[in-house]
Amino acid sequence: MPATAAKLHLLLRAEMLRGRIAARSLAVRAGLYAAAALVALLGVVMLVIAAYLAALVHLEPVYAALLVGIGLCVLAALLILVARPLGRPRNAAAADDLERMIRDELMQDLHAAEARVRQIENGVAGLSRGPLGILAFGLGLAAAVSPRLRALIASLLR
Numbered sequence: 001m002p003a004t005a006a007k008l009h010l011l012l013r014a015e016m017l018r019g020r021i022a023a024r025s026l027a028v029r030a031g032l033y034a035a036a037a038l039v040a041l042l043g044v045v046m047l048v049i050a051a052y053l054a055a056l057v058h059l060e061p062v063y064a065a066l067l068v069g070i071g072l073c074v075l076a077a078l079l080i081l082v083a084r085p086l087g088r089p090r091n092a093a094a095a096d097d098l099e100r101m102i103r104d105e106l107m108q109d110l111h112a113a114e115a116r117v118r119q120i121e122n123g124v125a126g127l128s129r130g131p132l133g134i135l136a137f138g139l140g141l142a143a144a145v146s147p148r149l150r151a152l153i154a155s156l157l158r
Contacts, residue, residue, distance in 0.1 A: 006110045011102040018095040029083055038077035043072050 048068050055064030142149050 003108065007105050008108070009103050011099060011106070013096050014099040014102060018092065018099070021091050021095065032083035033080070036076065036083055039079060040072070040076045043075060047072065 051068040051071065052064050055067050058064075059067065144150075
């Protein structure tokens, strides 16, 4: 079983690695979204004034404001598109492979344990078939329940 515990430990480490990768990716994306929001805010303050004043030279005030607003919305949409994740990080595949390998080994250990339990079941079933098997099974059951009988059987076996 120590090997199984080591495999579970490795599986836990793989999950922790996957969590760190996801957290790092999320932090980068959040930073890009924050930068996009800051740029959009600065754009609203600085570019709106400049663009509006420049558009007033050629357009009526309403149309100048509409043109500047549409331009800022396009800029914000471009920044959001840049902030989108570009794909899975390269370490994610390594974490997936490690997890898959550990899970397969744990399943092999589980199947081996199941086979061992079946062997024990067959042994117990074989003991209980004959008259001596029934007697041994009954004495074992009685010894499990009665401490005095257990001590008597232990003294006889010594």
